Amino acid sequence: MEKTNTRTAWERMMLIRDKTRPTIRDYLPLIFEDFYELHGDRGVGDDGAILGGIGRLCGRPVTIIAEVKGRDIEENKASNFAMPHPEGYRKALRLARQAEKFHRPVICFIDTPGAFCGIEAEERGQGEAIAKNIAEFMSLRTPVISIVLGEGGSGGALALGVCDNLAMLENALYSVISPRGAASILWKDAAREQEACEVLHITAEDMVEFGVAEAIILESDTDAVNDLDKISENMKEYLVKIVAEKSEKDIDLLLKERYTKFRKIGVFSETY
Amino acid sequence: MLEDLFKTVTKRFNGDDPEPTVPMFKCPRCAATITQQKLAELGKVCPSCQYHARLTAAERISITADTGSFTELNKELCSKDPLEFPGYAQKIADLQQKTGMKDAVVTGVCTIKGSKTVLIVMDSNFMMASMGSVVGEKITRAFEYAAENKLPVVAFTASGGARMQEGIISLMQMAKTSAAVQKHNEAGQLYITVMTDPTTGGVTASFASLGDIIIAEPKVLIGFAGRRVIEGTIKQHLPNDFQLAEFQLEHGYVDMIVRRKKMRSVLSHLLKLHGYNAAPNKQEVRIDGKN
Numbered sequence: 001m002e003k004t005n006t007r008t009a010w011e012r013m014m015l016i017r018d019k020t021r022p023t024i025r026d027y028l029p030l031i032f033e034d035f036y037e038l039h040g041d042r043g044v045g046d047d048g049a050i051l052g053g054i055g056r057l058c059g060r061p062v063t064i065i066a067e068v069k070g071r072d073i074e075e076n077k078a079s080n081f082a083m084p085h086p087e088g089y090r091k092a093l094r095l096a097r098q099a100e101k102f103h104r105p106v107i108c109f110i111d112t113p114g115a116f117c118g119i120e121a122e123e124r125g126q127g128e129a130i131a132k133n134i135a136e137f138m139s140l141r142t143p144v145i146s147i148v149l150g151e152g153g154s155g156g157a158l159a160l161g162v163c164d165n166l167a168m169l170e171n172a173l174y175s176v177i178s179p180r181g182a183a184s185i186l187w188k189d190a191a192r193e194q195e196a197c198e199v200l201h202i203t204a205e206d207m208v209e210f211g212v213a214e215a216i217i218l219e220s221d222t223d224a225v226n227d228l229d230k231i232s233e234n235m236k237e238y239l240v241k242i243v244a245e246k247s248e249k250d251i252d253l254l255l256k257e258r259y260t261k262f263r264k265i266g267v268f269s270e271t272y
Numbered sequence: 273m274l275e276d277l278f279k280t281v282t283k284r285f286n287g288d289d290p291e292p293t294v295p296m297f298k299c300p301r302c303a304a305t306i307t308q309q310k311l312a313e314l315g316k317v318c319p320s321c322q323y324h325a326r327l328t329a330a331e332r333i334s335i336t337a338d339t340g341s342f343t344e345l346n347k348e349l350c351s352k353d354p355l356e357f358p359g360y361a362q363k364i365a366d367l368q369q370k371t372g373m374k375d376a377v378v379t380g381v382c383t384i385k386g387s388k389t390v391l392i393v394m395d396s397n398f399m400m401a402s403m404g405s406v407v408g409e410k411i412t413r414a415f416e417y418a419a420e421n422k423l424p425v426v427a428f429t430a431s432g433g434a435r436m437q438e439g440i441i442s443l444m445q446m447a448k449t450s451a452a453v454q455k456h457n458e459a460g461q462l463y464i465t466v467m468t469d470p471t472t473g474g475v476t477a478s479f480a481s482l483g484d485i486i487i488a489e490p491k492v493l494i495g496f497a498g499r500r501v502i503e504g505t506i507k508q509h510l511p512n513d514f515q516l517a518e519f520q521l522e523h524g525y526v527d528m529i530v531r532r533k534k535m536r537s538v539l540s541h542l543l544k545l546h547g548y549n550a551a552p553n554k555q556e557v558r559i560d561g562k563n
Binding site: 115117118119121123124125126127132134135138139154155158161162174175176182185186199200201202206207210212259262263265266267268269 | 348405
């Protein structure tokens with residue numbers, strides 16, 4: 001990396017929660033051409049928290065699946081503040097299977113506080129939906145690339161995070177639990193969220209260190225934040241390169257490497 | 273989910289409740305109160321509502337496997353506190369002392385009425401069986417072993433979810449275990465999940481929900497999000513039967529509900545239906561005669 005991001009996890013949290021932070025709807029037209037949105041899980045409905053469709057990346061057909069943050073209250077209502085229901089994950093899986101059929105790489109954009117916690121989500125099997133995505137993406141016979149745009153919240157993020165390469169935008173975060181949730185458990189004080197942000201190790205650099213992410217995508221050459229054009233340009237450059245690289249690879253080898261990527265994550269001792 | 277776990281663990285450690293002279297059990301489902309001794313005599317099943325209370329891994333193995341048939345795998349795996357998370361190393365040390373286990377899951381090979389199977393048993397007494405590196409690794413190895421040796425897997429699940437103290441590494445155990453289930457699946461082998469109290473969070477959202485057949489014990493809690501989290505979101509009280517095994521059966525996420533005393537025989541039948549027969553003349557007979 002040419003520059004070092006000196007922001008704390010908390011500062012990054014503030015930055016990605018800011019309403020000027022671009023969302024997938026901003027990035028989409030700057031990265032892809034000929035985009036067609038496809039709707040529905042063919043079961044119970046169409047979940048606005050997940051946007052899916054087909055388009056081209058520098059001419060190459062790809063499938064795009066993304067968690068959608070709203071830019072205003074109307075959009076946020078439509079996208080349920082980027083908290084998917086089971087049918088959202090099932091839509092994602094349907095489109096991923098379709099991509100596999102037509103040998104299109106799948107590009108996932110993660111940007112969610114977490115999977116939605118509610119009665120209908122439980123009735124329709126939120127746990128099963130996430131589990132199924134994780135397992136099926138693991139054996140999807142086409143390249144899968146994921147990018148965390150802002151918040152990568154727990155299982156709701158992982159459901160789009162089983163991939164060959166994971167990249168983090170430089171200010172994006174990825175966490176097993178919301179720092180707020182962690183604070184209320186640890187210190188019985190949700191207000192100590194800021195402290196929890198640091199102990200959880202959730203930054204892009206942490207993800208690379210733990211082997212969870214392969215790359216960090218810079219958001220700017222300077223300290224400028226939320227620069228839509230620059231972020232889009234950098235994401236596109238990364239995607240073009242990595243999609244070409246993964247597409248050339250023998251699919252069985254790719255699947256083996258995908259398995260190994262997750263297989264080796266874990267820290268334990270073993271003494272006999 | 274994790275919140276529940278912490279409350280429970282903290283409460284237990286602080287000893288907030290004064291110790292009654294006779295240890296009592298209050299059923300979390302129907303509030304019936306009986307002595308712990310009576311509960312144990314009843315196989316830890318509430319006599320009024322049939323709630324199947326939590327067992328230790330050792331208790332579960334003793335009522336599931338043929339006597340003397342269980343051989344543990346990867347017993348020595350031990351957590352390493354990768355984030356140097358406040359209080360975690362001490363908590364692990366205390367629980368190891370208290371439970372005699374290294375972490376929250378026991379895995380191994382056994383026979384069930386003669387049919388050889390890989391057994392996975394989670395134990396909620398150890399940090400509410402949250403899934404960190406050790407739990408994830410042992411489960412993954414169990415599935416890989418079963419895939420290689422063409423064996424079925426029976427997994428008794430119980431968990432509060434991911435293990436916060438191991439951060440993102442804990443989340444990745446969901447992917448790792450699910451990948452191993454997928455590998456076992458591709459090897460054409462049977463995987464039976466038995467959901468016990470409580471099966472929630474990241475475990476529900478990974479390997480637990482991937483069984484070819486999913487069994488649940490009566491009245492156990494099964495779900496993704498914690499009850500209080502949902503109540504906080506919707507600002508209303510949830511019905512008492514929300515997220516119980518019966519609710520999951522009704523909504524199509526569980527194949528059958530099986531009582532503890534029938535479990536061994538149901539598992540044995542299912543294993544044999546899939547061709548995992550007892551080796552001839554080698555059918556294990558339990559010393560206590562309860563086959």
